[in-house]
Amino acid sequence: MSNPQKSVVNALSFDIEDWFHMVEIEAVANVSKWDTWESLVERYTQWIIETVTEAGVHATFFVLGWIAERYPQLVRSIVENGHEVASHSYWHRKVYELDANSFSEDLRRSIDVIEDAGGQRVRGFRAPSFSITPGSEWAMDVLLDAGLEYDASLFPAARAHGGYPCDPAPHVSAIAPSGRPIHELPMTMMKLGPITVPFSGGGYMRLLPGWILRRGFQQLNAMGRPAVVYLHPRDFATDCPRVPMPLKRRFKCYVGAGSTKGKLRMLLDRFSFDTCATVLELDAPDTLPAQ
Ligand SMILES: [Zn+2]
Numbered sequence: 001m002s003n004p005q006k007s008v009v010n011a012l013s014f015d016i017e018d019w020f021h022m023v024e025i026e027a028v029a030n031v032s033k034w035d036t037w038e039s040l041v042e043r044y045t046q047w048i049i050e051t052v053t054e055a056g057v058h059a060t061f062f063v064l065g066w067i068a069e070r071y072p073q074l075v076r077s078i079v080e081n082g083h084e085v086a087s088h089s090y091w092h093r094k095v096y097e098l099d100a101n102s103f104s105e106d107l108r109r110s111i112d113v114i115e116d117a118g119g120q121r122v123r124g125f126r127a128p129s130f131s132i133t134p135g136s137e138w139a140m141d142v143l144l145d146a147g148l149e150y151d152a153s154l155f156p157a158a159r160a161h162g163g164y165p166c167d168p169a170p171h172v173s174a175i176a177p178s179g180r181p182i183h184e185l186p187m188t189m190m191k192l193g194p195i196t197v198p199f200s201g202g203g204y205m206r207l208l209p210g211w212i213l214r215r216g217f218q219q220l221n222a223m224g225r226p227a228v229v230y231l232h233p234r235d236f237a238t239d240c241p242r243v244p245m246p247l248k249r250r251f252k253c254y255v256g257a258g259s260t261k262g263k264l265r266m267l268l269d270r271f272s273f274d275t276c277a278t279v280l281e282l283d284a285p286d287t288l289p290a291q
Pocket residue numbers: 015017021088092127128129
């Protein structure tokens with residue numbers, strides 16, 4: 001008997017950055033120190049690639065340019081295993097704190113290093129902390145000018161570093177000031193009693209029990225809509241270095257990491273997944289000519 005839950009294809013994505021790229025933590029804000037810290041990105045990204053590939057699923061890896069430059073073989077391995085690479089910016093700066101010129105410079109630098117490393121054309125972008133907010137719609141024009149086809153940065157609910165009121169389903173967005181259309185894959189929410197909450201990534205996935213995650217997927221898929229999973233290598237890391245930060249933030253950053261591997265496997269087992277580009281029904285990616 002076919003499983004009706006499997007008929008909707010959900011988007012599986014990973015934001016490839018290190019533990020010290022968490023935003024607004026003073027101890028890790030000094031970029032000149034980044035190279036001096038022990039990295040966990042390689043180890044956990046390899047685990048992600050192996051797990052997802054073994055499950056026969058393709059995913060989108062939004063790679064930080066700073067990471068692609070230091071670990072080009074990691075980007076190569078993502079592409080060689082049939083996955084999609086996209087941009088998560090170069091420096092992990094929040095978009096609404098930049099202007100169009102500085103964002104464009106950062107974005108193009110990230111695209112260059114990711115394409116050089118992987119040999120696959122970059123087509124999508126996710127802003128650090130979903131930081132395309134009302135007032136920074138100009139970012140969509142910067143993405144289009146850089147040749148990108150889709151954005152996955154809008155978070156259709158209020159949150160600490162982002163939030164943008166929009167259609168919560170995948171759609172063609174017309175918020176760019178130029179009026180040009182761009183494909184949008186917003187972050188997904190579920191109804192939990194009277195409230196609407198995010199559930200499908202980061203701290204939400206670490207903290208919420210498996211049965212709530214399943215209910216979220218079932219809710220969306222029953223409406224014919226995909227859920228969008230976003231996880232970071234550090235979401236799986238029980239050995240993540242502990243940096244000084246306020247208790248509330250510490251809770252949000254670390255709690256539940258030991259459960260994430262099992263939850264990802266459970267979801268891979270029960271639901272269908274593919275890349276963001278495929279869920280948005282874009283054509284197959286181009287391979288860049290060898291240099
Ligand atoms: Zn990030």
